[in-house]
Amino acid sequence: MNETKRVEKGDSPPVLATEAIHKSFRAGSVAVPVLTGASVVFREGLCYTIQGVSGSGKTTLLHILAGLEAPDSGRVLYRGQDISRFSRKRLAGWRAKAIGLVFQAYHLLPELSALENVNLPALLLGERDAKPGWTLLEAVGMAHRCHHRPWELSGGEQQRVAIARALRNDPEILIADEPTGNLDEKTGGEVIELLLDLQRSRGKTLVMATHDVRLARKGDRQLVLTGGKLEPAAWPRAPAEPQEAQEPEAFSGRSENSSLLRPPGSEMKL
Known part of the structure; x- marks a missing residue:
């Protein structure tokens, strides 16, 4: 990806x-903080990697981004709309x-074929056309295995079906939690290149959590989750990468409608 494309994408609208x-969990009578003021903007068409050690809160953050968990405080904004204000039905939709x-x-x-698994999200929305699922299986190199059950597929093949x-x-945002965590290095590398190729060619925003610094370097924007906050990655440039990825920007406090939403001390300082 050349620098011109990076600048153009950097100017794309915020999607999330x-x-x-803030988020804490109870350990007996003690509240254990996991996220302590995580703030960031995710823009259209970019890949964001979030690197952190096991237990740093990466999965919790992704669950909150997807509306699977609610934060103790703070907000997730989708195109300027606070998703905590969505009804349960609207949030699921x-x-x-x-x-x-x-x-x-x-x-x-396990009881569904690869094709049936791919088409399940559409079926839940009332769509019964199987052709888009077949097209996607072709895109991930799995059309020849469309009638196989998950237990008949390797780990790498299962992850291709999952992608x-x-x-x-056709979502705007892809959220991937340790997508290579159960794969060997070679297979994991192939799956990541496939995921990134699909993300870029289809103009998706990808937010990917990983403990692997080598994988985290592949992001257009590279973040580290440490101490419950998101910071721009500061590791040395990889020898194979001629250009550094741009730093992620702090959340400006403005919605899509430009209304001021800036809480004191909430922004990531870069």
């Missing part, structure tokens, strides 16, 4: 933003249409 997200999820453990239904499923409803 977090505003001073938004997630089904706007968000594509890729998990470490694949989460394919196709995530794209089935």
